[in-house]
Amino acid sequence: MNVQSCFQSLKRANRCQKTLISTIDPSSGVSLLGNVPETPLRFFSSLDSSHTSFISDGYHISRVSELVSKQHWSELKTIVRETNPNRFLQLLFESEVDAEIVLRYGEIRAQLHALVKSERHSNSSIFHTISVWSDRFCSNSIIVDMLILAYVKNSKTDSAFEAFERAGDYRFKLSVLSCNPMLNALVKEGKIGIAETAYKEMIRRRIAPNLITFNTVINGLCKAGKLQKAGDLVEDMKAWGCSPSVITYNTLIDGHCKMGRVGKMYKADVLLKEMVSKNIFPNEITFNILIDGYCKDENVSAAMKLFEEMQRQDLKPNVVTYNSLINGLCNQGRLDEALSLQDGMLGSNVKPNVVTYNALVNGFSKKGMLKEARVLLDDIAKQNMAPNVITFNTLIDAYCKVGKMGEAIALRGLMFDREVCPDISTYNCLIAGFCREGNMEGASNLLNEMGDKGVRADLVTYNILVGALCRDGESRKAVRLLNEMFEMGLSPSHVTYNTLVDGFCREGNLKAALNMRMRMEKEGRRANVVTYNVLIRGLCLKGKLEEANGLLNEMLEKGLIPNRITYEIVREEMMEKGFVPDIDGHLCSKKPHQRVPLQALEF
DNA sequence: CTAGGGTTAG
Known part of the structure; x- marks a missing residue:
């Protein structure tokens, strides 16, 4: 940091402080370049027991200054112990040390961490305090950098962003040092x-x-x-x-x-x-990304070629590489090859981890080999590894899908024994399982258990329950759940609405189905292909083929592309009844006009 | 301080 920019920044900060102080306390008369006013520092009040003139203690200031510039942290530590942390912070500001060095000193960071953790001070009060601190060495901006870092490290990303915005208002010049971690935290969330x-x-x-x-x-x-x-x-x-x-x-x-x-x-x-x-x-990670990409694209042979290519380039496959391939093979039902690849990784001294096992558990489950999958669960423990929520969820879902609810529930019990907390996914799998077999009491018991354990129902939970009610011809009750979602702060998805529209169609209540579509649009969810499919089928079943044809055209006009199900409905419900929809003509004549370049829509 | 792998509803 050079003197010039420091000076300019100081002037800016002072201008800012003046206006702030005059709006808050016109009579304060605080000398902006002089002493640190006492009042704004109250936010450190838990640490601040008396108000002596410590801050003007020349000896301490020069001593601190010397220790900091020589970076004698351990000796500084003893001073920190003798004084209180709040005073120490003030000393740092008063001692004319290089701001960069101040930044490196962990004690300030610790202070800000404590401040952020305590949650007792709003962003605005913290900023007010910082702004009235004297700033001869341009350290205030750095303090704000550190404040934002403290927020990020305590996973209070929203507060970090709030501080970032406020820093702009106060004209503190931040650095990438805090902006980058904040950006990363925002992305991760x-x-x-x-x-x-x-x-x-x-x-x-x-x-x-x-x-x-x-x-x-x-x-x-x-x-x-x-x-x-x-x-x-x-x-x-x-x-x-x-x-x-x-x-x-x-x-x-x-x-x-x-x-x-x-x-x-x-x-x-x-x-x-x-x-x-x-x-x-390209490095190992490049190859891992590509291998996983090809596996997900159901092109395991391309992935295997890359696997060989990376070794030719002297890049060593690691757990992640093997896990992607094993998972890819499992999803293709090629369990034997997956298992031999697992042998291969042992041969190359790469240790399988939980993720490896989870992929294999999934592989066995998809093949209906639940016994083998279950054995694998115990193998994990034998390898001195701990099965995690995903291991259990995979297995539990597999049992639910084949209707072995007893086994599934027993596994949930085992989770508690192994101190793996069931999460919302665990409960969703189990609730869906009970709903499938019409055991609404079982589902309801689990909902109660969730309440006891403090696991909150999510969108999926509601979709499952709405689906079950609609299937049983209780769409009206399902609407009550829809209303409840809003109270819980959940926003219903397309699936939620489509399920309800379908429910009413199945009950033959087309009016209610169409109303539900209106409601969904009013609540910000545009009807999609599934919505139209469901409605068109509902109309067909009632023999209203003309109206169904009308909806078909409407969906085309909206630029929605019919899918396999649409064509099935058209063929089976319309054509077989001797009705020929004018779907093809529309597909040819309207589509080219509606094509808009994507970039134009981006802005 | 930046990049990669595993489950779940419909």
Whole structure:
């Protein structure tokens, strides 16, 4: 940090402080460049027992200054013990030490952590206090950086973002040091929209992004499926003197593998070639991403070729590599090959972990080999590993699907013994199991147990129950559950509404079904293909073929593409009754006009 | 401080 920028920032901060103080306390008359006022520091009150003139104690200040600049942390520690932490903070501000060094000192971080954890102080009161601190060394901005870091580390991401915004209002100049971890936390929590806003705001405030900033935001965009924007950002990097790294490409490739549409693996391959052409060489993770991508694309043979290729390039497959392949093989029903691959990994000194076993448990379950899957559960323990929620959920769901509810419930009991807490997924599997066999009492018992254990019902739970009620011709009761969802702060999904529309159709109550569709649109869920399929079938069953045809055309006009089920309904319910819908004509004449370039819709 | 693997509803 140079003197020039420090001075400017100081002036800015002071201007800001003046206006703030005058709005809050016009009569305070606090000398902004002088002493630290006592009142705003009250937020450290638990630590602050007296108000002596410690802060002007010249000896202590120079001593601290000396120790900090020499980075004698252990001696500083003894001073901290003798004084109280609050005073120590003040001393640091008064001693003219390099801000960068202050930043490195963990004690301040510890203080801010405690402050953030206690949750006793609002963002605004903290900012007010910081803003009235004297700032001769430009350390206030750094303190705000540290504050945001403290929020992030205590997983209070929203507060971190609030502080980030407020820092802008107060004109504290933040650094990537706090912005990057905040962006990453936002991405990890799936708050991509907020991360994007924060990134744009960084640019506006001239906080220079670095490679890590870009990688983090690109990752967020990929996770949100905004692959185009992610690609555009790679171009923007150059303007900031950054060039893409292996991590950038790995992130992009993974984004395409997981979020891409048809031909996504082709696109992934193009990116792979692009990185190599730029002399950025794929590493283990690149291969792992591609191997997993091809496995998910049901192209295990391509994945196996990459597996061999990576070894040719002297890159060693690790647990993740094997897990992807084993999982891919299991999902193809190729259990024998999966098991021999597991032998292979033992031969190459790669130890299987819970994830490996979970994939195998799933493989056995899908083959209906529940006995073998169950044996594997005990094997995990024998290997000195602990089965986790996913292991149990996989097995429990398998038992539920074949109607062995007794076994499933027993496994839930075993979870408690092994101190693995059943989660909402566990309960959803079990509740769905009971609902399938019409045992609503069993389902209800589990709902009560959830209440006792403090596990909250989620969207899926409600969908299961709505589905069960609709199936039993109790759609009216299901509507009550729909209303209850809002009270619980859950927003019903397409599945929820479609299930209800279907329920009313099955009961022959078309009016109620159409009303439910109106309600769903009013509540912000546009009817989708499933909605139309369900309604069209309902109309057909009532013999209202003309009206069904009308809906068919309506769905085409809205640009919805009919799926396999639509065609089945058309063929079986309309054509077989001698009615010929004009579906093909519409498909040909309307579709080209409705095609809008995707980029145009992005903004 | 940035990238990779396992389950679940419909």
